[in-house]
Amino acid sequence: MSNEFKTKFGFELMRQREVNLSSADAPEVIQLQVAEPSMTHCISCGSCAGTCTRAGSGVSFRKALLLIRRGLINEAYEMMESCVFCGKCRFVCPRGVNTRRVIYELYRLKKINHAI
């Protein structure tokens, strides 16, 4: 919003002072959120990690999503490298996060944008 908000009535509207936290997010995170909005529903309960087929290989969707939220996309990507897309996490998620799509979009992002 523009700082100059003088109206013809002679007074000024208050400048928006709200700190937009999401503007601090890396563009990749925004991109992921746009691609799969259900990503933001996560409450980090850990059901996904608890049922994971590849848990022994260090895969944890809960941790990966936390990493994504902190902008550590590369780390999240490395964590999900052993995922086999069995879809168990999606079935058990109490918040209806479309987990497979989040992972899929994460991979796509990595492929499109090699720099991350």
Place this chain on the structure above:
Amino acid sequence: MQFNWFVLPFMAGMVFLMSVVVYKLIRWLYSFEGDDFHHIMKYLFSSRTLMAAKEIFMESLLHRKIFKINFKLGWMHMSFAFGWLLLIVIGKLETLTFTGDFTNPVWYAIFFRFFEPGAHSFFLSDVYAFLMDAILLMILVGLAMAMYKRFQSFSLGLKRATSHSLGDKWALTFIWMIFPLRFLAESVTAGLYGGGSFLTGGTGFLLSEIPHLQYLFYPLWWAYSLVLGAFFVFLPFSRYMHIPAEVILILFRNWGVKTDRLKAIEVEACSRCGICIDGCAMVPANRKGQAVYFLRQWREGNLTLDTAQNCLQCGSCQERCPVGIHLNDLRLDARKGFGNILPVKASDVSDIEGIKTDVIYFPGCVGRLSPSVNQSMMRLASLAGVNMNQLGNELELCCGRPLLLSGHVEEANLQVAKLEKAIKNSGAKTLVTSCPVCYNMFLKNYHLKIRVVHHSELIHQWITERRIKVQASGKRFVYHDPCELGRANGFFEMPREVLGSMGLVIQTAHEKEASLCCGGSLADFTLTNAERNETAVYAMDELTAKHPDYVVTACPMCKKSLKETQKGMVKDIAEVTCEMAIPYAHSEQLHLQKFIKSKLKSADEEIAVM
């Protein structure tokens, strides 16, 4: 030699079409490999060619498969395809009888009424005139049905029609104009010079009332030739390419060319009839990318990743396709074409020891999420007296199908190798799985030398062998065919027989090959939860239309997805069987007898001691 300048557009179109078809044929042949040519040469002069000819007659001309879907729709296609061929063949025979010379020019037979106007009497001339008119009428009726269908698709049994691209609409316009113009041209000729049978003769008689009719005569024949020529020019670039491509496809298929080398032909053999759309599982969720649009994008070279991904791989389109295009394989191929985006790490195979057992039970990934099915299976096995053990609870095992579905063959093969080793180490003779996805994978991508069964098959076997006994109840069941079990493997009757021994199996509108997708498919990565739910709700509504007690399925994915819509009603076939099984049958009965005997013995001993 009979000639008039107006035949030139027709001939130009014809020559152009022929050269394009020959060019494409050479390109297709070029893509074949050594063993394909070996097969073609081997089967060229064998009964396979006759079988191909029969198939071409039944499918390309009579459209048997479309008749099966809807009689009116089949009639429309037949009257067009078969009618046109008859028109050409009988027209040629007519000119042959008239001139006594088979080598007359191509255009002579097509424009016979122009070159020889009026009534001629030669051998069977009246019969020929009648036949030509009757066939023209048949085509015109088919055309009227086609036009009506374009605006009211449900009238011929299709809920949705394809929305065509501009090029297809042009080609469609020309094909619509061909036969009315022929009819008019022949009628005007008959009106001016006489001749013609009941249709063209009668209309000609009516038209002869119009003054200066002769001015229409030459322009109409020109228009007929122009439209024919224009259609031939448009044909190779429009959906009508399916006419030559389907014939070529059927021939090569019968001559034993490998299916994956026929892909280029299959893409062009799609007629965009839109029969696949009505069966598509993506329709309830309102998603784009049905088989017909997917193939169109592929052909036009603007295939997007989204279209390649928008598919649940339920196989309904493949089942409905009148041309028999392998749509599932094509879709997976397209996904592969977009390259690997998953860098799945190789899993370590060396550490697998596994368990030792006779029968190994593999519930699959999602199967492990429904413990009641696994417990039911274990209980049934103990009732039947079978040594069965579950595999892979602690091992990170996946059949590899989800990776294969996303187009990652190498990564999938790593999973396959790992699981294969675990199964071999167990020393089992039989592998049971409760997951149709795994079952399909075991059959098609694994090299296991042991028997692979789906759990419903095993339950069926135990019941027929009387290893377990089930009680009949008054329950009403509806069986939902999982796509990877039914359509992919033709597995329809056994689960129904099992359920039939326990209650009444009600038939539904969407059964067996026409089964609906539950939405739980692993093949689609971009499907949102709302769309998934919509698919499941639609399937559940159709399944519960006749108010059954239970909706029974044999797939953990189907069970989970359908259960989300209506809890308590959806059950796996193992759960139902376990519920209805009579306890203490066979082994448990033996156990009980032993137990009672030992108790009696000890009681006797106690008495003896006293």
